[in-house]
Amino acid sequence: MENETAKSFDKHPHFIVREAEPFNAEPPPRLLRLSIVTPPELFYVRNHASVPEIDADSYQLKISGLSNRELQISLAELRERFSSRTVTATLQCAGNRRDGLMAVKEIGGEVSWGAQAIGNASWTGVSLCDVLEFAGMTTDARHVEFIGLDDVERKGARFGFGGSIPLEKGLSAEVLLAFEMNGAALAPVHGAPLRAIVPGYIGARSVKWLGEIKVKSEPSENYFQAHAYKLFPPGVSAQTVDWNEGLMLGEVSINSAICRPQEGESVRTGKCTVQGYAIAGGGRGVERVDVSGDNGQTWVEAKFDADDSSRWAWRFWEAEIDLEAGEAEIVARAWDSATNTQPEEARDIWNFKGYMNNAWHKVKVFVS
Amino acid sequence: MENETAKSFDKHPHFIVREAEPFNAEPPPRLLRLSIVTPPELFYVRNHASVPEIDADSYQLKISGLSNRELQISLAELRERFSSRTVTATLQCAGNRRDGLMAVKEIGGEVSWGAQAIGNASWTGVSLCDVLEFAGMTTDARHVEFIGLDDVERKGARFGFGGSIPLEKGLSAEVLLAFEMNGAALAPVHGAPLRAIVPGYIGARSVKWLGEIKVKSEPSENYFQAHAYKLFPPGVSAQTVDWNEGLMLGEVSINSAICRPQEGESVRTGKCTVQGYAIAGGGRGVERVDVSGDNGQTWVEAKFDADDSSRWAWRFWEAEIDLEAGEAEIVARAWDSATNTQPEEARDIWNFKGYMNNAWHKVKVFVS
Numbered sequence: 001m002e003n004e005t006a007k008s009f010d011k012h013p014h015f016i017v018r019e020a021e022p023f024n025a026e027p028p029p030r031l032l033r034l035s036i037v038t039p040p041e042l043f044y045v046r047n048h049a050s051v052p053e054i055d056a057d058s059y060q061l062k063i064s065g066l067s068n069r070e071l072q073i074s075l076a077e078l079r080e081r082f083s084s085r086t087v088t089a090t091l092q093c094a095g096n097r098r099d100g101l102m103a104v105k106e107i108g109g110e111v112s113w114g115a116q117a118i119g120n121a122s123w124t125g126v127s128l129c130d131v132l133e134f135a136g137m138t139t140d141a142r143h144v145e146f147i148g149l150d151d152v153e154r155k156g157a158r159f160g161f162g163g164s165i166p167l168e169k170g171l172s173a174e175v176l177l178a179f180e181m182n183g184a185a186l187a188p189v190h191g192a193p194l195r196a197i198v199p200g201y202i203g204a205r206s207v208k209w210l211g212e213i214k215v216k217s218e219p220s221e222n223y224f225q226a227h228a229y230k231l232f233p234p235g236v237s238a239q240t241v242d243w244n245e246g247l248m249l250g251e252v253s254i255n256s257a258i259c260r261p262q263e264g265e266s267v268r269t270g271k272c273t274v275q276g277y278a279i280a281g282g283g284r285g286v287e288r289v290d291v292s293g294d295n296g297q298t299w300v301e302a303k304f305d306a307d308d309s310s311r312w313a314w315r316f317w318e319a320e321i322d323l324e325a326g327e328a329e330i331v332a333r334a335w336d337s338a339t340n341t342q343p344e345e346a347r348d349i350w351n352f353k354g355y356m357n358n359a360w361h362k363v364k365v366f367v368s
Numbered sequence: 369m370e371n372e373t374a375k376s377f378d379k380h381p382h383f384i385v386r387e388a389e390p391f392n393a394e395p396p397p398r399l400l401r402l403s404i405v406t407p408p409e410l411f412y413v414r415n416h417a418s419v420p421e422i423d424a425d426s427y428q429l430k431i432s433g434l435s436n437r438e439l440q441i442s443l444a445e446l447r448e449r450f451s452s453r454t455v456t457a458t459l460q461c462a463g464n465r466r467d468g469l470m471a472v473k474e475i476g477g478e479v480s481w482g483a484q485a486i487g488n489a490s491w492t493g494v495s496l497c498d499v500l501e502f503a504g505m506t507t508d509a510r511h512v513e514f515i516g517l518d519d520v521e522r523k524g525a526r527f528g529f530g531g532s533i534p535l536e537k538g539l540s541a542e543v544l545l546a547f548e549m550n551g552a553a554l555a556p557v558h559g560a561p562l563r564a565i566v567p568g569y570i571g572a573r574s575v576k577w578l579g580e581i582k583v584k585s586e587p588s589e590n591y592f593q594a595h596a597y598k599l600f601p602p603g604v605s606a607q608t609v610d611w612n613e614g615l616m617l618g619e620v621s622i623n624s625a626i627c628r629p630q631e632g633e634s635v636r637t638g639k640c641t642v643q644g645y646a647i648a649g650g651g652r653g654v655e656r657v658d659v660s661g662d663n664g665q666t667w668v669e670a671k672f673d674a675d676d677s678s679r680w681a682w683r684f685w686e687a688e689i690d691l692e693a694g695e696a697e698i699v700a701r702a703w704d705s706a707t708n709t710q711p712e713e714a715r716d717i718w719n720f721k722g723y724m725n726n727a728w729h730k731v732k733v734f735v736s
Contacts, residue, residue, distance in 0.1 A: 231707055233658060233669050247655045251706035281706045282652075287615045290601060296716055301601050338619035338649045339599055339724045340708040341717065348664055348712060356707045 125178030493546030567680035
């Protein structure tokens with residue numbers, strides 16, 4: 001980020017940089033909670049290599065694999081040939097809230113995200129399904145792979161960050177090839193000139209700087225699908241892992257976090273207003289959020305903000321709880337439309353890559 | 369069950385009758401775990417009134433509401449006009465495992481189910497979507513209501529058990545109007561001559577003795593949708609409940625249970641084979657089951673049985689754990705394809721109607 005890409009990304013002065021190069025950053029909780037649609041300068045950035053600079057005019061998207069013909073489509077052709085569509089969708093890094101897992105037991109070589117590796121935007125682009133229909137598919141098609149134009153190095157090899165989604169998901173109208181974020185051209189850090197947007201899935205599948213789409217019979221063998229972004233049982237370590245095993249991440253689980261007050265804040269005795277976000281994966285609804293000031297002995301049901309326009313977006317919530325003087329821990333948990341809820345303890349879902357921490361979110365405050 | 373319906377239902381001698389009239393019963397865990405497809409005589413029965421006796425020859429299904437015309441269709445016409453379809457699907461009562469919630473705090477007036485108010489069958493019938501397409505719908509259509517021919521009494525009124533599902537689900541090919549279970553005609557206790565089958569949803573939506581289908585703009589106002597089968601926060605009681613609130617149950621959450629060994633069984637020291645089932649709602653996959661002999665300090669990953677033919681069916685699993693002499697508690701938890709997992713403690717998800725207990729399943733055994 002200290003390089004040329006800084007020019008085009010006017011990052012918020014309070015953005016929390018977790019890693020300078022590759023640039024990885026998230027906003028503070030309080031700022032994240034200000035607007036249901038996250039402005040680009042407060043939208044988390046998860047990179048695995050330097051931000052590539054791509055000339056939009058000469059850019060060509062390649063579509064290959066099982067389709068009947070190989071295609072190269074320029075941005076202008078993409079906009080011309082297919083109708084535009086706007087979807088409001090929340091993206092969440094699979095490593096969001098990793099700090100809570102790191103507090104349980106060491107996790108090596110991964111970014112220590114707080115609960116703000118998440119953001120919600122209105123994405124405009126063309127529907128992947130329209131492009132796939134145009135490209136044509138064989139009957140063997142089962143997965144859609146996205147490959148980025150960045151230049152990642154892993155295990156001595158260099159390649160573009162990539163991953164795949166099941167074809168069934170790829171044919172859903174909400175999956176976009178997006179060129180705009182909140183009504184303006186995508187910033188380079190957010191994937192310009194074109195990125196995938198896969199609502200309801202971990203952020204890693206919304207591949208940025210999209211260079212190629214491959215229709216395949218098997219899931220992607222890209223490092224970030226076949227090795228990283230897999231969930232392993234608590235007993236598996238970097239030393240014992242068999243990469244052929246593990247749960248290939250896709251849809252995200254029910255999750256919520258407290259954004260106000262923040263960890264370590266001082267608040268007054270009496271009524272305390274607690275605000276946060278909640279998200280359910282796969283288009284399921286967030287149906288309820290419970291907030292507790294006594295570690296789950298008693299709960300207050302939170303109220304949702306009125307804005308509830310997209311099944312792919314998070315919901316903002318607010319609750320009032322009573323706090324007595326002293327140190328207090330505020331806890332939140334959410335429920336989705338399938339009555340899935342969050343597990344209580346991070347220690348019970350610890351995994352050596354530090355993914356998908358959706359344990360009850362806890363914030364310690366000082367009450368006086 | 370002591371009445372005329374007993375004639376046609378050859379119940380298993382070890383069926384556990386939880387209530388004689390209306391007849392409510394579930395099999396013992398060990399018998400449930402014998403076959404991935406549950407035989408009708410071991411398939412749980414959840415009734416809210418006496419089992420009606422319906423003459424299949426004169427039976428007519430009524431289709432009404434927002435459709436352009438009102439229809440009456442006989443069973444013969446239904447079979448003739450629409451193509452048959454078979455779906456293997458697990459049904460689970462929303463009250464399955466209620467005993468675990470009752471152990472936390474009293475729950476009044478509800479059946480005390482063990483972990484066997486669940487069963488898996490191969491259902492044959494016609495797809496609801498074909499019937500709805502034939503009937504025609506207006507643009508206001510949003511929900512599909514099913515009303516049974518049984519005669520329930522609640523709050524001084526008599527009516528058929530009913531409930532609705534979103535139209536989007538109703539138009540999915542897996543939702544059936546079924547007349548066969550495991551290749552034979554439905555038994556009266558299981559809904560003969562015709563029942564709804566809504567895979568991935570709580571059992572209550574798979575209405576038995578189906579008398580009428582209504583296409584509606586709003587969810588069903590039937591008692592069993594508008595009052596019962598709603599999830600309330602832990603602080604709400606029968607005295608304080610506002611029935612306009614609450615989470616209307618639909619898709620089921622990730623769940624699993626240990627079937628062998630059973631609670632209170634004596635087992636040998638050393639290797640212990642643990643067997644059970646796991647289920648994910650809404651067509652999500654069961655991706656992993658963890659089993660622990662030390663209340664979650666360490667986990668063993670279970671192996672799944674080979675049979676994995678339907679995304680709407682449970683999965684059988686087996687694990688081997690080491691047990692030392694003394695009293696031991698075996699614990700199981702499952703993960704779905706969206707990495708939702710089960711909460712640790714029943715006390716944290718207690719609700720006054722006793723629904724959707726998916727806390728870690730725990731079985732105490734004596735090891736010697």
